[in-house]
């Protein structure tokens with residue numbers, strides 16, 4: 001993985017909302033769950049998990065979208081409604097950013113894939129680790145270490 005210079009900058013589909021990430025991601029993933037299929041209007045979603053202190057909205061004021069449930073807050077551009085990032089309730093340490101927002105996406109590969117139980121038969125993801133649902137908290141810690149070890 002060769003990362004572009006930091007901060008990496010990105011924007012929504014219309015350009016009204018801009019984001020940046022100032023450090024490398026902690027983990028990358030593709031998720032095949034039904035919620036992600038609907039949110040992404042595609043076969044799976046892509047995620048780059050950044051430390052919260054490394055991520056910021058540079059321009060625009062993202063609005064809540066998606067399920068608007070208690071567990072997850074999906075943030076979208078108020079103008080074009082592009083789903084840009086997700087915060088998990090009670091988890092302050094990181095934010096899940098849609099890596100396709102970044103100007104340079106060449107560095108991105110999904111290290112893990114989740115929810116293969118809902119995977120479309122044609123949707124092949126070249127991930128190093130596959131999970132039928134989400135990894136457990138114990139597995140998650142090991143995945144963070146394994147991803148960091150890749151450099």
Ligand SMILES: [Zn+2]
Nearest residue numbers: 012014077080
């Ligand atoms: Zn937009």
Ligand SMILES: [Zn+2]
Nearest residue numbers: 031032033036
């Ligand atoms: Zn999902």
